[in-house]
Amino acid sequence: MFKWVAVAVQPEKEVALMKKPLTKHRRVVVTGVGxxxxxxxxxxxxxxxxxxxxxxxxxxxxxxDKTRCGVIIGSALGGMKVFNDGVEALRVSYKKMNPFCVPFATTNVGSAILAMDLDLMLCGGSDAAIIPIGLGGFVACRTLSHRNDDPTKASRPWDSDRDGFVLGEGAGILLLEELEHAKRRGAQIYAEFLGGSCTCDAYHMTEPHPDGMGISLCIEQALAQTGVFKEDINYINAHATSTQTGDLREFQALVRCFGGNPELRVNSTKSMIGHLLGAAGAVEAVATVKAIQTGWIHPNINLENPDKAVDKHVLVGAKKERMDIKVALSNSFGFGGHNSSILFAPYK
Incomplete structure (x- = not known):
């Protein structure tokens, strides 16, 4: 019997130097965000x-019971609903059902039809885990903040007083299309999507690898895949959830990849909206695109006493900052040591 395993390979120094030549493939731009x-x-x-x-x-x-769980973000998607569609379907003969009911009910069908008909791509995610089983599971993991008396101060990435993340929910979508297609239809172009990468630490169910090498490898592969040099990155929208180990592992990886860049600025959108789980990467990608479009990067709220293990001069402070972004990096990580990094740049 075969046994499948995932193996994380420590990146060699040459990875960052193996730059692909600027791609001659069609360029992809962001023409819509929501x-x-x-x-x-x-x-x-x-x-x-x-x-x-x-x-x-x-x-x-x-x-x-709020005395037994961490602080959580107010739901942005409305109240809970219980659907009995599955039970009702059992009462209906399959002969009376439309053969397209399953394809049209799958979550990817909207973007699939759009891509086939219009040569466009909807890219994003949504999540709404603020339900008893969702909250109960994270409470059991002991990962949530317990700052119940002051909820707006609960999510505090890189702050020495952080005590866990804040559970949030929401959705984010980006509309991507080939550049020439966008120009032909006169679409507004928000930014250019350069590409990205993903890796797996293969280390622990919830914790990142202690040396952050899986994160570093992901970033370095994203740079190599897009042909972008690390000195061109001057803004990073970090994953930074407000957990003790996660924040530091990511910061260590960022220093390993970009240390010495005096222009580098880093912030975490989660300081204001919490961790949106499956929607986090998409919503933060929208924030990254808006930073490019507006020329402003948002603050890190609640960063009152930065952890001694981080360089506070790299982190955005309590106020927004004007910035001419060259290339922006957006990180998003998940349980199981899954890492993803994507790159955006101003369209020129």
Missing amino acids: VVTSIGQDADTFYNNLLNGVSGINQVMGVL
Whole structure:
């Protein structure tokens, strides 16, 4: 019997130097963005609130006893619903059902039809885990903040007083299309999508590898895949969830890859909206694109006493900053040691 295993390979120094020549493939641009979050139901409102340091984090009552769970973000998607479609389907003869009911019910069908008909791609994610089983599971993992008396201060990436992440929910979508197609139809171009990479630490169910090499490898592969030099990266929207080990592992990886770059600025959108799980990467990608479009990067709120293991001069402070972004990196990580890094740049 075969046994499948995942193996994480420590990146060699040559990885960062193995730059692919600038691709001759068709360029991809971002021509649309949309979000649903606790601080805005459209991209402009969302990003303006980020720039102003507005926190969308609050207590959610009636889901679990607040004395037994961490602080959680207010739901941006509405109340819970229970569907009995599965039970009802059992009462209906399959002969009376449309053969397209399954293909049209799958979550990827919307983007698939759009791509086939219009040569466009919808890229994003959504999640809404603020339900009893979702909260209960994270409480059992002991990963949530317990700052119940001051919820807007609960999510504090890189701060020495952080005590866990804040559970959030929402959605984010980017519309991607080939550059010439976008130009032919006169579409507004927000930014250019350069590419990215993903890796797996193959180390632990919830913790990143202690030396952060899986993260470093992911970033270096993204640079090599896109032909971007590390000195061109001057803005990073970090994954940084406000956990003790996760924040430091990522920061160590960023220093390993970009240390010495005096222009580098780093922030975490989660300081204001919490961790949106499956929607986190998409919503933060929207924030990254909006930073490129507006020329402003949002603050890290609650960074009152930076951890001694981080360089506070690299991190954005309590106020928004004007910035001419050359190339932006957006990181998103998940349980099981899954890492992803994507790159955006101003369209020129």
